[in-house]
Amino acid sequence: MDLQDKRKKFDKIWKVQVDDEEKFREFKNRTMNSINKIFGNARVPHSIEDDFLGIVGARIPKRGLLSLVESFNKTKIYCLLNKEKNPTKYIFYLQVLFWIDLMIRNLRINPKLFEHFKHDIDCSRLQINLVKVKDEYLFYPAGAKLLDEKVVDDVLDWISKYPKVHKNFRSALEKYENRHYERNLVDDLRLSLEFLLKSILGNEKSIENQKNELGKYLKDKCVTTEIGGMYHTLLGRYTDYQNRYVKHEDKIKEEEIEFMIYLTGTFMRFLMTLEKSKSKIHNVIKRSEDGI
Incomplete structure (x- = not known):
């Protein structure tokens, strides 16, 4: 404690x-x-x-x-x-x-x-938090401690090697910190996830058009059918929300913005854990081949 x-x-x-x-x-x-x-x-x-x-x-x-x-x-x-x-x-x-x-x-x-x-x-x-990502430091409003540590802090650290992803996710957090609840805050979240999907899946498609590639990726990672289906369903609802409230400039509630931040972080954290597991497997195979 x-x-x-x-x-x-x-x-x-x-x-x-x-x-x-x-x-x-x-x-x-x-x-x-x-x-x-x-x-x-x-x-x-x-x-x-x-x-x-x-x-x-x-x-x-x-x-x-x-x-x-x-x-x-x-x-x-x-x-x-x-x-x-x-x-x-x-x-x-x-x-x-x-x-x-x-x-x-x-x-x-x-x-x-x-x-x-x-x-x-x-x-x-x-209710405030402070994180370090590489040589940068960022204050942002704190929510649930577990979510902040796993969904925000870890994600900020992990996506630092993807400049466009990191830039947009951090931009959204800074706007939230300064209580700028504008449509482009939610758009920053979408862009951060979209750029991550493009980087991992190796294409230039929008989130809406990643269904087949993402499905194959999750299957290759041995993700269960239930989790894969849940991920697709939530991602679909995520883009529906974006299309309605971001494109039409409707007013967004503070509580919904916090939810979208955690949801975006959860989407990205899951992808990054899959990528990290791939790196671990690769290192084990390489060690085996090198006779270590």
Whole structure:
């Protein structure tokens, strides 16, 4: 049981009621403590501060000609983080810390931020998650823990070798994180799955036209008839939903978007597990042939 689960259990036993404002306050205090611990009085080049301010859309202050660096706790970066009261904007600022190239005293800051922020999240009751895919870091709203770990975190990691797939799935998560519940969020999900199917099946067909190739692929992987049929049926309903709500720009509910994210992740996770099993079998055969 991790810290977050222990906290939930304690709250349940003691009937602790915590509103969203209090959850955010606790999370912000923890992350600001981490930021203070990591950066301290480190000297930050103004070029880095300007990068941050440019990304978040804040005004860059005028400085003297001889002013090249500033103590982090005196920068406008720290000021914005410390004063921000809007949860979404605050998390966006944390995200931007990962985006800018923070190089202070030749130390890589991002891994330290990731380690500390993950711990802060584990201690908090705010529904948020942070994942690392290769050298990139991404905040997104957390749902069920098991689904997040298996359907989102693992999938983001596994599809990183498919740039188009990764780009669209990550784009959908970022839009969901920022509460941009637009039709193109769902379209990003469809494109991520479509590009993955094209890569795995080796063709350029749309999802709707992959039935025969996908059926053969699942059969070759020894997928049971029942699971194969279920996959096809759900995929058909998936494209029906896409055609109705994405193409006609109908309003999409937040709950349905979350469902579509998990469903897309489940579709892709299943395909990737089949691909990973193929790689394992290939490695076993190669080892056998090499006499290892």
